[in-house]
Amino acid sequence: MNEAIADPIPIVARSRAEGFAELYERTFPRVYAYVASLLRDRSAAEDVTAQAFERAYRKRRSYRPGRGSMEAWLFGIARNAALDELRRRKRRAGLERDPEDVDALGPEDHAELALRRATLHAALASLDGLERDLIALKFAGGLSNAEIAGVLGMTESNAGTRLHRTITKLRKACHE
């Protein structure tokens, strides 16, 4: 049986769904990487990533192209979801602590790589929350400086300056 006849879908709805599917395909790994970088918890990162995409899907009609790229809009949603999760975790921090398993090394990691990663993670730990957020948006999320500025609500030059300052600080921390 012809699938189109068996399950007719309005053209507009179909194109919207396809548009969102394309956005998902394009951004899913990066959104997950960004959320996981913020949360440092794979399980929580999966939940929050799914939650972010679902929120974005339900709010997709509220996206306004004039306010920035669709990716920046999606990362804004993911960021809010991740921050909400962080706040929840802070509230229950006294009762339980989520395992930070995102740093776990695979069996294929050899010693040099493990050392470099440990150094990098130690340097990252020296950053404050907003600096880690900036680094995560840039390198895990793969956003441009303009998109980072849109997500964080600042000017592009300010975002660039802060990013430069943060990565410079990170470089210094790696040498220490």
Next chain:
Amino acid sequence: MSEHDPNSATIERELAAIDEALVAGSASEHDPIARELQELALALRADSPEPSREFGEELHLRVRVGFPDRAGSLRDRAGSVRGSLRAALPALPSARRLLPAMGATAVLLLPIVVIVFAAGGPPSGSGGGAVRAPRAELVPNPREAASDGAAGREQGADDSIAGRALPVPPGGGFEPGRRERRIERSISLELEAPVDGMARVADGVTAVTNRHGGFVLSSSISTGEDGSGGDFELRIPAERLRAALRDLSELATVRSQSQSGRDVTRDFVTAQDRLQAARAERRSLLRRLEDADTDAEAEALRARLDLVAGEINGLRGQLRDLRLRTDYAVVMVSLVAAEGGADEDGGASGSLDDAIGDAGELLVGFAGVLVRVLALALPIGLIALVAWLASRPLRRRRRESALA
């Protein structure tokens, strides 16, 4: 001073170098610091966590099917209701898009609601011409009638009661149960009718008069740009006055009314007694004339008979006049044009100028109320807007406090 204190040009160059490395996937800068930043950027990207395949497949499936709600969940039920509504009303835009329209509607409706509540009810054509006045109670209850009758007896004559109808007992007198009482009544009615309904009301006055056995003594009707109106002098049988006045008041709006009554019972009884006496005298004179012995005596009796006959005729005329004045009430009806051209149903049927004038007055009224409402709503709205704007960074800061 730190070992690396870049200026803006250096910052731009190093940021560009980072972006180049991320695009190329390798560090290409010769400057050691820039190259180190490139390598750090590549390391950071390589260190990004990757989602598991299972999670990716699961989420991909959910995206493909459009994040279906769990069966029976609140969102699922709300979604099915929303879907049904959308199917029933496919042309309606989303609630978010409707918000401005809804806000504008609320702003427009608010003054109307305020007007309605301030007026204690829906607008009833104020400013749109004459409002039909409540129908005058032309026939008071029997107790009032008796009271008025007593007052009339005490005052004697010319008892003018503006705004109230004279009581009309079935016997035709002021005092119930005294049929011999003779009351001369005079009623004045001012009826307000629209210009285009003047002829119809005039015809109605004549028809009511005829229907109740009365007659139109005189009438005049005038129409034209200078003014429209009419005057009727009617005679209505006293025993039908109540019903006739009721019918007349139903023809148009009663703008005013006045009534007066004069008790002429004494005059009537006196005239009757004098007539009776005159007739007795005439009978006596006739008998004496038959018995008269001399011509002189007969001539004197004839002269006296002539005088008595004249007196009898005069008294008969007087009684006839009194009967006419008391058997028929004088009803003066004045027709005046209604201001604003409202017809008897209260609808606007005047000229275009009147309609525009009325609309202008209505708009001015609405504008006045709107200004008052805005005077209240604007500060509140501004405060709410400022509070909302102020709360945005607060909410953002509270959310970002999780990063600290």
